[in-house]
Amino acid sequence: MLVMKEKLDIILSSFSGEGRELIPVLQKIQEEMGYLSPEAMLYAAEFLKIPPSNVFGVASFYEQFRFSPVGKKIVMVCQGTACHVKGAEKVMNEISRHIGIKEGQTREDMEYTLKGVACIGCCALAPCITINDDVHGRLTPKLIEKIFIKKPVNKKTNE
Numbered sequence: 001m002l003v004m005k006e007k008l009d010i011i012l013s014s015f016s017g018e019g020r021e022l023i024p025v026l027q028k029i030q031e032e033m034g035y036l037s038p039e040a041m042l043y044a045a046e047f048l049k050i051p052p053s054n055v056f057g058v059a060s061f062y063e064q065f066r067f068s069p070v071g072k073k074i075v076m077v078c079q080g081t082a083c084h085v086k087g088a089e090k091v092m093n094e095i096s097r098h099i100g101i102k103e104g105q106t107r108e109d110m111e112y113t114l115k116g117v118a119c120i121g122c123c124a125l126a127p128c129i130t131i132n133d134d135v136h137g138r139l140t141p142k143l144i145e146k147i148f149i150k151k152p153v154n155k156k157t158n159e
């Protein structure tokens, strides 16, 4: 908890502690910690001098906020109309097969979280996905394999 408090103090140091900063504060905490834990939200309430119920209420209202840890790489598979027509379901299944988790799950090693999302605004590239901030479009099984299968590192022997 002490480590978390220290981390939160650093995260919150750029804010003045006024209630109107609630959303930017929650965004910053999520950006730095990956999600909003109950402890972090209580700490934010204390910092902003507002009731915890307000913080929990606002955080749960907005879809952008997450309440459980996510993987280092968040894979969002677009399921909008253009991507659906161009095989979004196959893309989801293929990725799921490669990284070993189903939609909505996070891998045990915290490497990947896999999600389906509505149109991500790159319909010309359908079918497409995002991995964190990167967009990958015109996906084919071969391209998916290239993105998700790491080639084994060549081991050099010292002879």
Ligand code: FES
Residues within 6 Å of the ligand: 078, 079, 080, 081, 082, 083, 084, 118, 119, 120, 121, 122, 123, 124, 126, 128
């Ligand atoms: S439908 Fe997939 S990017 Fe628009």
